[in-house]
Amino acid sequence: MELVLAAAIGVLTASGVWLLLRPRTFQVIIGLTLISYAVNLFIFSTGGLRTGADPVLHQTAGDLAQYTDPLPQALVLTAIVIGFATTALFLVVLLASRGLTGNDHVDGEDGTP
């Protein structure tokens, strides 16, 4: 389980980083999306992987043996929403840069349109 998830995080990161280093804005935005998946999974995994554990309390108080670790989940929930916001912002900056420079290079200055 852990090995598979670690490999998955690795593949997502590698694909994302490769795209991040590419010259086209669209590649960068997809790269950021992939990296944010990887980061979310990574933060989530720090709480330990549990299948079939309970996410919602039955009694008035719980312990970690029976329930999932809520803290990484709360962190990731925040990260997902912020990730969405940055993607939206980046997309709009991308569009504005495309409109201004006439091409979709991240630095707006390559020869081909």
Next chain:
Amino acid sequence: MPDNIVPSIVLALPFVAAVMVYLLRAHGRNLALWLATATALLALGLSVWLYPAIVEGGVLRQVAAWAPGLGLDLVLRVDGFSWLFMLLICGIGALVCVYARYYMPADDPLAKFLSLLLAFMGSMLGIVLSGNVIQLVFFWEMTSLFSFLLIGYWNHGASARDGARNALIVTAGGGLCLLAGVLLLGHMVGSYDLDTILASGDLVRAHAWYTPTLLLILLGAFTKSAQFPFHFWLPQAMSAPTPVSAYLHSATMVKAGVFLLVRFWPVLGGTGEWFWIVGGVGLVTLLLGAYAAMFEQDLKGVLAYSTISHLGLITLLVGMGSGFGVVAAIFHIVNHATFKASLFMAAGAVDHEAGTRDLRQLGGLRRVMPITTTLAVVAAAAMAGVPLLNGFLSKEMFFAETLTTGHGAMLNVMYAALAVAASAFGVTYSLRFVRGVFFGKARSELPREPHEPPLWMRFPIGLLALACLLVGILPTRVIGPSLRAAASAVLGVDQLPTYSLAVWHGVTTPLLMSVLAFVVGCLLYVGLRHDFASRETAPVTGLVSGKRVFERMLAVLGSDLPRLLARTFPDRRLQPQLLLIVLLALLAGALAASSAPFGVAPHWSSIDPAFALLWLIGGACAIGAATQAKFHRLAALVLAGAAGLVSCVSFVWLSAPDLAATQLLVEVVATILILLGLRWLPKRIEGISPEGRLATYRRRRDVMIASVVGLGVASLAYAAMMHPVADSISRYFLEQAYVQGGGRNVVNVILVDFRGFDTLGEITVLAIVALTVFALLRRFRPAAESIGAPVQQRHDAAADADADEARLGSGDAMPDYLKIPGLIVQLMFPVIVLFGFHLFLRGHDLPGGGFVAGITIAVGLILLYMAGGARWVEAHLRVLPVRWIGAGLLLAASVGLASLLFGHPFLTSYFRYAELPWLGQMPVASAVLFDLGVFSVVVGGTTLILIALAHQSLRRPRHTPSADAEGEH
């Protein structure tokens, strides 16, 4: 009135008056003058009243709690030494106000000037009254700021601006060093209270940090008191109006540095470091200032260098480290303030009347300005140290002190000789000042016809000159008790050295030294007076200008270095910067990993085949997205979405339903968003442009880097998973979520209750992003080739015989396009909304919550837009996303603030169980209201972003030839 509230009144008075004077500026100069002078006099009166409390080493303290948790209090503290300074600050302050009224040009808005002057007075009082060293530094920096504003008061002149800037950089920079110094000091002593620090001298001097602390504090003092090598700011500050020079640059601000030296003398003084550094710097400054003053042509320049020299003298006295030296230093602080302030005012009067301050142009003014001449001669004689004037007394004490340095006879002789030399220079420049301006031939070519200045301009000069005389003739009566109070406050009543303030001590060595200095000084003047007048700068020392060095440094730091960096790292381009960031992150990760105690667990984790298969697909999608993103954007988007979906399934698999739901919905919204954006990107067709060798190299390099990063992150993740944290704060959340937060869904309780402040910040970010997106898109100008109608729309239109040209032109959806899905969406919309509310309501106890619910509603709305077209939706439904955002933020913040009303900290949540009709027992928590705010912001923010982007499609497409040609591909 009890004595112990007087300090706070004295401190508050100038600030209050500063504001009042500024607010009443429309009511004329005289009101401003009266207010300012009355304030200064009132503060002076109150200070005098405090005398009985501080005589014989008494200390008056007024304490208010500031940050008790850190052991910090706001302390006002008056002892004899600070009391003496209060008199100087308030007394000379009042005189300067009166003087300024007649000195400043009639068309000058005096109120602003006086208001700044009063604020400066308050800051200066703050320094001397502070009983807490951090508070002291605060006021210290305030004096730097107000001095900046005052020096640059005539800000239309370049020299005033430069002078103000340099003064600010030097003194405020020194203030930062001082802050570091007092922080170290406070850390050593364990308290920032001045009384505690003053009592811990032995501890501090024996501490390993003594030297760095001493150096930092000295940097603060030396910069403020214009000691070598920081002295250059003071002559430059002479472009300030003369009242400012008289007040700040003779009597008060420059004295703050020596005030600090005397104040901390009991703690830091008496060591070898103190003797050599403080004494050495003082000696160099004394000589250098006096020497340079002789060669100045500007009247105020002479006084500025003379001030530097006298401050050096005071520093030297404190540096020599004996109690007698400290007494002499305090005495000279007062004496110098009186004669130098009156000299500055006299110089201002000359400038005011004759229109120039150049010694080479002035002369013979005694015939037209007899009274001013008399007063200036008295003050200048005090400066030169003529008997029966106050300067003579402190100079005698100085000579006596140099004879007993306590470091051997050689040093005594050297110090005494240098002291005589400096004193002789003092005689020379005093003579040059008096004779050059008031005696000699009358000049006819002056810019103005000089005559006696107004009475009220002469009055402050006269009063100060009178003080010089009185102190000089009757020292024990006039200054004796105050000096004793001040000295005993610093040294302790029982440690007071024997000193005599008598005018005549018989024929002693100091007297002989004085005589020698006079003779040498007069000879120097007679011999070299034509030489002085013919030089622009002083010989030898004039070659190196501190000002030039400083400005060179500023230029290097401010423009050369940035330019060099920009040349070394030439990239404004994003791509190389991203590469750099990735490489740095890799390096940092590698460094951290190499030192981390990871013995990765030896056992293999079990592999669930289904899960492995899932991620086989997920990984393939990710790699596919990476390879397709350049030429097949839609495919890449779908593949990336699939990878997201796989991670979403993983969340379900690993017992995190909340995450899965949020991720799924965000996935939907993000994909729609990027789809909307795709339309504005340029076409990119595989194989048109052949790939260069450089590009191939880059791709290979980046594959390498990406693989290494991926491998690193994978091993890090594996190591982290194999080493779960033994006991984290999660336990606390699990135990308290229901008990304190009233919710069974712990994740949601953390978000809206325990870590509610984080969430408030997060929704604020979301709101800001949404508004930014909206604002950016309002000014969005698409590229020329994207302006035409998309190919699909035109093809549809051509196929449709009933094509309505106008409708095509609007860019809206085709008629009957998506008719059936549109109908389904219309029918489903209320269901989606209901589902959203369901998610919201159950969020506190079951998976769900404000975020998920908000995105659900937003998805419902955007489905409507997609199926029905923007015009149709907006004709039927008023969506006001900005209001949703505003209402949501307001609600969340006010729920947080409401807890303050009940005396709880910000965002404390409240809950109890309520019996509701039909629904039964329900937990009612204020956190639910907070969550409602979150919900509202998410709905508004997401919708605003999507609608803003969708509206771009409503642009009227233009039929440009190029766009048509583009469409034929």
